[in-house]
Amino acid sequence: MNEMTVKTRFAPSPTGALHLGNLRTALFNALLAYGHGGRFVLRIEDTDRERYSPEATRSLMGDLRWLGLDWQEGPEVGGPAPPYHQFERGFLYDAYYRQLEAEGWAYPCFCSERELEMARRAQRSAGQPPRYPGTCARLTAEEVARKRAEGMQPALRFRVPSGDEVRFEDRIHGEQRFRTDDIGDFIIRRADGTAAYLFTNAVDDALMGITDVLRGDDHLTNTPRQLLILQALGLAAPRYGHMGLITGNDGAPLSKRNGSRSVGELARDGYLPEAMLNYLARVGHTCESEALLDLAGLAEGFDPARISTAPSRFDPDHLRHWQEEAVHGSSVRRLRPWMGIDALVPPGYAEDLVNAVRGNVRFPAEARDWAKRVFAGPPELDADAEAAIVSAGAEFFEAAAGAAEEGYTRFKGLTEAVKERTGVKGKQLFMPLRAALTGRCSGPELQPVVDLMGGERVVERLRRAATLAAEQGAQGE
Numbered sequence: 011m012n013e014m015t016v017k018t019r020f021a022p023s024p025t026g027a028l029h030l031g032n033l034r035t036a037l038f039n040a041l042l043a044y045g046h047g048g049r050f051v052l053r054i055e056d057t058d059r060e061r062y063s064p065e066a067t068r069s070l071m072g073d074l075r076w077l078g079l080d081w082q083e084g085p086e087v088g089g090p091a092p093p094y095h096q097f098e099r100g101f102l103y104d105a106y107y108r109q110l111e112a113e114g115w116a117y118p119c120f121c122s123e124r125e126l127e128m129a130r131r132a133q134r135s136a137g138q139p140p141r142y143p144g145t146c147a148r149l150t151a152e153e154v155a156r157k158r159a160e161g162m163q164p165a166l167r168f169r170v171p172s173g174d175e176v177r178f179e180d181r182i183h184g185e186q187r188f189r190t191d192d193i194g195d196f197i198i199r200r201a202d203g204t205a206a207y208l209f210t211n212a213v214d215d216a217l218m219g220i221t222d223v224l225r226g227d228d229h230l231t232n233t234p235r236q237l238l239i240l241q242a243l244g245l246a247a248p249r250y251g252h253m254g255l256i257t258g259n260d261g262a263p264l265s266k267r268n269g270s271r272s273v274g275e276l277a278r279d280g281y282l283p284e285a286m287l288n289y290l291a292r293v294g295h296t297c298e299s300e301a302l303l304d305l306a307g308l309a310e311g312f313d314p315a316r317i318s319t320a321p322s323r324f325d326p327d328h329l330r331h332w333q334e335e336a337v338h339g340s341s342v343r344r345l346r347p348w349m350g351i352d353a354l355v356p357p358g359y360a361e362d363l364v365n366a367v368r369g370n371v372r373f374p375a376e377a378r379d380w381a382k383r384v385f386a387g388p389p390e391l392d393a394d395a396e397a398a399i400v401s402a403g404a405e406f407f408e409a410a411a412g413a414a415e416e417g418y419t420r421f422k423g424l425t426e427a428v429k430e431r432t433g434v435k436g437k438q439l440f441m442p443l444r445a446a447l448t449g450r451c452s453g454p455e456l457q458p459v460v461d462l463m464g465g466e467r468v469v470e471r472l473r474r475a476a477t478l479a480a481e482q483g484a485q486g487e
């Protein structure tokens with residue numbers, strides 16, 4: 011038997027920048043397709059013209075490409091079910107609206123927002139859930155014609171069958187059952203003629219041959235409505251899986267509307283694509299491997315059965331851990347432009363600097379700080395560094411500066427000379443030298459950093475430390 015090709019999709023509304031919540035949805039759908047030799051479709055759900063932004067469309071496609079989440083069907087690449095911008099698909103929907111109306115599955119609704127609000131209020135005060143009361147469900151053809159003749163523009167409502175149940179197997183939550191009596195007749199085309207989300211999203215999945223949909227829990231209650239539409243139209247439904255959302259520290263889901271950091275902002279801070287992907291592949295999903303994986307590896311280790319139903323909190327430390335792994339796993343060739351250090355480093359030294367600091371930096375700004383500490387004038391001393399210098403004392407730094415002035419400026423020669431002249435060794439030797447030379451008490455391995463610095467800088471910094479220790483020592487007496 012020929013197994014059906016897995017076809018998944020990411021269907022964002024381009025109303026703002028991609029955040030880690032919707033990016034994880036894109037990633038999981040892409041991994042499901044890639045892992046099964048299937049196809050990943052991108053469909054831009056841009057029917058909400060008030061919130062639509064062409065810039066958001068461009069930037070989300072740029073983000074997906076930057077992350078390597080290439081789509082095999084969609085905008086700019088084409089495919090068998092164009093167009094891939096939903097706003098351009100209106101001509102396709104008309105036939106399905108006509109079919110639903112002709113078969114009695116949909117009816118025009120002339121209720122005004124005020125009338126609907128009054129009905130909702132009455133239901134609430136009677137302790138009932140607000141639902142469309144069916145006012146227009148039984149209008150006769152004459153009544154409809156009269157209202158139209160009066161110039162009233164109707165919405166189109168789907169007629170939900172009464173006394174029934176919609177069941178489906180959610181691949182994450184298990185069996186789901188919804189009583190149709192709890193679902194009011196819902197709008198599938200607004201009075202202004204625009205297609206409603208529930209309708210376009212379901213119909214497009216069917217027309218594009220989508221076999222599997224992984225999406226956020228925020229859509230779980232949409233699914234029975236969408237299944238009713240597809241059933242009425244005789245269209246195939248995909249398998250659905252609804253995942254717990256990613257929340258921020260306040261417990262609210264990450265969202266375009268609440269200022270969640272965008273993928274673009276994280277990229278501008280220097281987060282590498284594989285850091286984001288490796289982090290997200292493990293948010294609400296158990297990934298057996300703890301290694302940094304490429305997309306093929308992540309796809310191999312991806313299993314929708316291991317997706318959690320519970321919401322997951324965004325954990326910046328966890329993301330930074332994967333950033334560290336990604337930096338460690340990158341080549342010098344790639345890290346050099348990422349760090350942006352060339353203008354801060356004398357010609358010919360850039361690659362050595364990358365190698366010297368890469369083990370200790372997670373972001374370009376940190377790398378540039380080290381480039382300045384090594385190659386610019388004597389670096390500013392932080393409080394710990396100043397304390398370490400003062401505690402080592404003027405005598406120690408007189409010996410160190412003297413040795414450097416005699417030409418012991420390479421790390422090995424310098425430390426041996428200072429050790430011999432002062433009798434100090436181990437941490438007591440290295441910490442004050444590190445503080446004086448780099449302005450900090452922690453950082454990359456000292457030897458390559460000192461050897462890159464060059465003799466003049468070493469002398470200058472040790473002299474400065476000797477003066478400081480003498481001044482502070484004198485004050486302390």
Ligand SMILES: Nc1ncnc2c1ncn2[C@@H]1O[C@H](COP(=O)(O)OP(=O)(O)OP(=O)(O)O)[C@@H](O)[C@H]1O
Pocket residue numbers: 021022023024025030031032033034035224225226227228229254255256257263264265266267
């Ligand atoms: N915080 C989140 N965590 C996980 N998935 C999310 C989150 N927010 C949105 N999604 C999912 O991302 C997918 C694409 O959503 P879409 O681009 O339409 O954003 P949205 O639902 O409009 O979000 P927003 O509230 O940010 O506007 C959907 O499957 C949705 O369930």
